[in-house]
Amino acid sequence: MPVFATKKDIDYWADLNARELWMTGMRPGDILMNCYGYGLATGGFGFHYGAMAMDAMAIPMGSDARQYDRMIDFIVDFGVTAMCRTPSVGLYVGGKARERGVDFRETKLKIGLFGAEPWPWETRMKLEELFNITAYDEFGMTEFLGPGMTCECETRDGMHAWADAFLVECINPDTGEWVEEGKDGELVWTWLTADGTAMIRYRSRDLSRLWWEERCACGRTHPKIAAIKGRSDDAVSIRGLIVFPSQVEAALVKFPETGANFRIIVDRRNDLDTFDLKVEVKDASVLSDSARNQALSREMAEAVKTVTGNSPKVELVPADSLPRASGGESKTASARVEDRRKK
Amino acid sequence: MPVFATKKDIDYWADLNARELWMTGMRPGDILMNCYGYGLATGGFGFHYGAMAMDAMAIPMGSDARQYDRMIDFIVDFGVTAMCRTPSVGLYVGGKARERGVDFRETKLKIGLFGAEPWPWETRMKLEELFNITAYDEFGMTEFLGPGMTCECETRDGMHAWADAFLVECINPDTGEWVEEGKDGELVWTWLTADGTAMIRYRSRDLSRLWWEERCACGRTHPKIAAIKGRSDDAVSIRGLIVFPSQVEAALVKFPETGANFRIIVDRRNDLDTFDLKVEVKDASVLSDSARNQALSREMAEAVKTVTGNSPKVELVPADSLPRASGGESKTASARVEDRRKK
Structure with missing residues (x-):
């Protein structure tokens, strides 16, 4: 807003x-x-x-x-x-x-x-x-x-x-x-x-x-x-900025290579927040082509940064390898966020 | 200042x-x-x-x-x-x-x-x-x-x-x-x-x-x-910030791995300034150990950014492989800067 x-x-x-x-x-x-x-x-x-x-x-x-x-x-x-x-x-x-x-x-x-x-x-x-x-x-x-x-x-x-x-x-x-x-x-x-x-x-x-x-x-x-x-919602604060899974989704759906299933993993290393993003890709050949893999990961990281202010470390993973919302959660399901930080 | x-x-x-x-x-x-x-x-x-x-x-x-x-x-x-x-x-x-x-x-x-x-x-x-x-x-x-x-x-x-x-x-x-x-x-x-x-x-x-x-x-x-x-001196403007070779030298001499001979290469790609920094290392084993090589490059890039505001892409090179000031130049010799941008 x-x-x-x-x-x-x-x-x-x-x-x-x-x-x-x-x-x-x-x-x-x-x-x-x-x-x-x-x-x-x-x-x-x-x-x-x-x-x-x-x-x-x-x-x-x-x-x-x-x-x-x-x-x-x-x-x-x-x-x-x-x-x-x-x-x-x-x-x-x-x-x-x-x-x-x-x-x-x-x-x-x-x-x-x-x-x-x-x-x-x-x-x-x-x-x-x-x-x-x-x-x-x-x-x-x-x-x-x-x-x-x-x-x-x-x-x-x-x-x-x-x-x-x-x-x-x-x-x-x-x-x-x-x-x-x-x-x-x-x-x-x-x-x-x-x-x-x-x-x-x-x-x-x-x-x-x-x-x-x-x-x-x-x-x-x-x-x-x-x-x-x-x-009271599924947003997560990373490095002081609120990140909504729906924002990440909006950034990722622009890429034809992904079905926009992803997982946000937040952790803390050396007292600093880390922001890892696993993204499913439809075409398995992208995963084995290291140049394409790197380029796509970088473009996705920049797209996410544009909407959230936070730059993730993107890892591309095979289709259907990440958990999905079971239907019991809200639309922006918490299956998309894994917060490993000690509270 | x-x-x-x-x-x-x-x-x-x-x-x-x-x-x-x-x-x-x-x-x-x-x-x-x-x-x-x-x-x-x-x-x-x-x-x-x-x-x-x-x-x-x-x-x-x-x-x-x-x-x-x-x-x-x-x-x-x-x-x-x-x-x-x-x-x-x-x-x-x-x-x-x-x-x-x-x-x-x-x-x-x-x-x-x-x-x-x-x-x-x-x-x-x-x-x-x-x-x-x-x-x-x-x-x-x-x-x-x-x-x-x-x-x-x-x-x-x-x-x-x-x-x-x-x-x-x-x-x-x-x-x-x-x-x-x-x-x-x-x-x-x-x-x-x-x-x-x-x-x-x-x-x-x-x-x-x-x-x-x-x-x-x-x-x-x-x-x-x-x-x-x-x-009228040997400083170079990169991404709008003035970088002095002497600042880069001051950042690099803190590293025992280098004799602080280096070369700044400035170019323009996709209309944006690039800042490459080649640094001689004394110990050739660093060059072949990719983990040490990467870690040292990253530390040097951060040290240079701290003093100049600009983050270079660091490449480690063997000792005595870079040109040196011949003595005819001033102390902060222009042998240390190669500006490939079209003026």
């Missing part, structure tokens, strides 16, 4: 992100290394605008984990005080820094904001130890511009959702009824200040909990949500 | 870029598809801020040419009126659109800004025909934030250099003396409005011409420069 932001939306968004950065302890003059991607996926822009709105310096590093040496150098050389990125890339870069013998206690780094994928408390402790930081969880959705929706305060027990900008509700995904405060359900969001795109009672498919009556120890009265624990 | 921009610098930069966009015919309400990268290389931000400053809409597409389908879809679906990108990526995407049968006369696209690499007049005509646009040349340097320094007006005979922000001089690179107006020389830039980083009489190494006395037919009195025709 295209989301249009007017100048008013961007200004408001910058303020909400500045508020998050302030809440985690950043102040004017701090230096934020922003390791989210800049582009159609808006993670990078949110914190960038937020830092500028609060007179902090933003370093637009981008999200390419292979650039870990540069990321480490910048923290050391430029006195970076805060960073934001996905927890998995954080673990990877932190591990590389340790191998290099970098001691972050000798740097000015003190704050880390992590989001865009689920991460357990053990990961938080590991990140804090690797980087000598306090780590905060934040959450936002591209459909509402991205970051700047919710973030932890110093209490770090749930994330405050900005009540002046968003109305958040929690429902039973099967009945659509409200669930009791603090109970599991699907979050539903309304964008109260939207100027460009109307988002009214948007079903996020994100499973979480919501509470608002209990006052937070920090004194803030904005309602709180818990970390996202899953989805 | 790190360049720091203060809030004042960013605001001024946004205005200079807005002025460029206006000069090429863009107006408030226009939609600019920005196909420069966003990040430490600042091409993307300049035009993005410029579009926002003039109340045009910016689509942060990014520079990945493999996303050509998405680029074409956006022009068609969202009524894009202007785009900015490198000419080589423009040719590539335009060719792909033609293969797909897209007729840009049926879209709202009318303006193209191209820069970051040298391009002949034939390329301009090809781009105009492929996209049904008027094509403009623009030029800027990352050392001065990036785009927003110079751009063509409708006369399209040289680029106006904003005299309120930059003092531009043209010198003989050997003697340092001013050359006559309109004669070939090296451009030297002073940043008159800089707030964060001082740039005073900065020798760009860019070879061009400068004239200011002759009034432009458009009525503007800002001095003009001609398209950059080369460099």
Whole structure:
């Protein structure tokens, strides 16, 4: 879905992100290394605008984990005080820094904001130890511009959702009824200040909990949500981007070589998400012709990247070798996704 | 060299870029598809801020040419009126659109800004025909934030250099003396409005011409420069980024397997720059061990990308198989660069 932001939306968004950065302890003059991607996926822009709105310096590093040496150098050389990125890339870069013998206690780094994928408390402790930081969880959705929706305060027990900008509700995904405060359900969001795109009672498919009556120890009265624990549909979050099996199907059906039966296999290696895609091909001769096999795999990977933002490692397999939906599942059946990551 | 921009610098930069966009015919309400990268290389931000400053809409597409389908879809679906990108990526995407049968006369696209690499007049005509646009040349340097320094007006005979922000001089690179107006020389830039980083009489190494006395037919009195025709050192521009052999050397000397003799080979295939890097290895056994060979090649490619922003295709070759500087060249000898692109 295209989301249009007017100048008013961007200004408001910058303020909400500045508020998050302030809440985690950043102040004017701090230096934020922003390791989210800049582009159609808006993670990078949110914190960038937020830092500028609060007179902090933003370093637009981008999200390419292979650039870990540069990321480490910048923290050391430029006195970076805060960073934001996905927890998995954080673990990877932190591990590389340790191998290099970098001691972050000798740097000015003190704050880390992590989001865009689920991460357990053990990961938080590991990140804090690797980087000598306090780590905060934040959450936002591209459909509402991205970051700047919710973030932890110093209490770090749930994330405050900005009540002046968003109305958040929690429902039973099967009945659509409200669930009791603090109970599991699907979050539903309304964008109260939207100027460009109307988002009214948007079903996020994100499973979480919501509470608002209990006052937070920090004194803030904005309602709180818990970390996202899953989805109520068959989409899967890979490297911080949501991938729908239906998107992959749409990319693959353009290839006459396949009947578009495929399997998405997500795993984590060296703390980074991997995205393998097995695709059935009708004509067995493609499999034994290594030049055709490679060319077709590459074209398919690029087609999938165009629609999902994520580039898979494609493996072509014989026809009828993959499991199929048995009929008991929904149309975009979960037989198409195998998530091997430890949650 | 790190360049720091203060809030004042960013605001001024946004205005200079807005002025460029206006000069090429863009107006408030226009939609600019920005196909420069966003990040430490600042091409993307300049035009993005410029579009926002003039109340045009910016689509942060990014520079990945493999996303050509998405680029074409956006022009068609969202009524894009202007785009900015490198000419080589423009040719590539335009060719792909033609293969797909897209007729840009049926879209709202009318303006193209191209820069970051040298391009002949034939390329301009090809781009105009492929996209049904008027094509403009623009030029800027990352050392001065990036785009927003110079751009063509409708006369399209040289680029106006904003005299309120930059003092531009043209010198003989050997003697340092001013050359006559309109004669070939090296451009030297002073940043008159800089707030964060001082740039005073900065020798760009860019070879061009400068004239200011002759009034432009458009009525503007800002001095003009001609398209950059080369460099006075041994650096080479690949995919819009300047690569110094000395940077490549610095990345390679960290590997004990090589004596850091190497050769950069730049070419153009399917209208896109290619970057091949041949590296001598001391130990011949690495060459025959395909697993070690591949792993080492990949590590070297990533190390080079970290310092240059460009990822080469690395080929390991036996010791003493590459040409070396004969002693007649400068230290960073041109024996290390082979540029096969047609200029």
